[in-house]
Amino acid sequence: xxxxxxxxxxxxxxxxxxxxxxxxxxxxxxxxxxxxxxxxxxxxxxxxxxxxxxxxxxxxxxxxxxxxxxxxxxxxxxxxxxxxxxxxxxxxxxxxxxxxxxxxxxx
Amino acid sequence: xxxxxxxxxxxxxxxxxxxxxxxxxxxxxxxxxxxxxxxxxxxxxxxxxxxxxxxxxxxxxxxxxxxxxxxxxxxxxxxxxxxxxxxxxxxxxxxxxxxxxxxxxxxxxxxxxxxx
Numbered sequence: 001x002x003x004x005x006x007x008x009x010x011x012x013x014x015x016x017x018x019x020x021x022x023x024x025x026x027x028x029x030x031x032x033x034x035x036x037x038x039x040x041x042x043x044x045x046x047x048x049x050x051x052x053x054x055x056x057x058x059x060x061x062x063x064x065x066x067x068x069x070x071x072x073x074x075x076x077x078x079x080x081x082x083x084x085x086x087x088x089x090x091x092x093x094x095x096x097x098x099x100x101x102x103x104x105x106x107x
Numbered sequence: 108x109x110x111x112x113x114x115x116x117x118x119x120x121x122x123x124x125x126x127x128x129x130x131x132x133x134x135x136x137x138x139x140x141x142x143x144x145x146x147x148x149x150x151x152x153x154x155x156x157x158x159x160x161x162x163x164x165x166x167x168x169x170x171x172x173x174x175x176x177x178x179x180x181x182x183x184x185x186x187x188x189x190x191x192x193x194x195x196x197x198x199x200x201x202x203x204x205x206x207x208x209x210x211x212x213x214x215x216x217x218x219x220x221x222x223x
Contacts, residue, residue: 008147032209041144041195043214087149091209093157094165095140095199099149 001026006088006098013078014106021073021101023088030090033064035073038085038100047073047086078105109133113198113215120188120222128183128218130198138201139181140165140212141173143194150197156181188222195219 006023013019025033033050048055050062050071061074071088083105088098111132120126130139137158142150152165154173162173170192172184181200185192199212 031207034211041217043197043216044150045214046211049211089212091212093138093209094152094155095201095209095212096152097142097150099147 002098003027003096004088004090004098006101008099008101010102010104012104012106015078015080017078017105018074018076019078019103020075021086021088021103022070023072023098023101024068024070025088025090025096026069027090027092027096028066028069030092030096032089032091033071034089034091035060035062035071036087036089036097038087044087044097075103078103080105080107111198111200111213111215113196113218115218116216117219118221120185120220122189122222124188125184125186126188126220127185128196128198128220130181130183130200130215131179132181132200132213133179134200134202134213135178136200136202136213137178138203138209139175140199140201141171141181141183142197142199143167143192144197144217145194153183153196188220190222193220193222 035047036044038044085100140155141153156175159178198215201212
């Protein structure tokens with residue numbers, strides 16, 4: 001079983017749509033959680049950290065449910081520039097990445 | 108501030124050749140990682156290091172060796188390259204917060220390796 005599992009997508013949505021991604025992690029001892037964005041197999045870049053209380057950064061909202069061991073990302077008012085692959089991460093010294101969820105935002 | 112730098116960025120090897128990939132970070136991070144990324148597979152951890160002079164195996168260590176002689180450098184070696192090692196290799200580094208949690212990982216730009 002993979003440490004972090006994500007739906008690979010792709011999610012094809014129109015501009016302005018709201019889209020949600022979920023992922024699950026298997027190690028209940030994981031302490032740090034993140035969402036990364038990756039464009040065209042360039043290096044992953046941090047989108048946002050994920051906290052138990054939930055956190056928001058502009059159009060992006062991340063949630064962590066420790067009891068169910070899942071992490072979510074909500075993107076509101078999707079832009080064409082949001083098209084990318086979104087990687088879920090759970091970390092405890094080692095960083096475990098999900099396989100990524102591909103998002104295509106269409107005009 | 109360069110962050111994490113990987114060299115080389117591209118390389119073509121023949122089967123059986125050896126090479127070393129260099130990762131250098133200037134953020135004084137304790138933790139460093141080597142990943143490989145293949146289509147549809149996500150990032151898979153090859154080896155990692157929690158400090159100078161220490162290394163450990165990740166998910167897919169076979170065929171690779173690593174060394175961390177200096178805190179800022181993490182080397183990944185392929186002793187006898189195989190076509191199955193054709194991939195994109197990423198190095199990353201991180202540290203821990205005062206609360207003991209891993210902070211974000213910073214990545215190098217990647218090395219695209221082809222083994223023919």
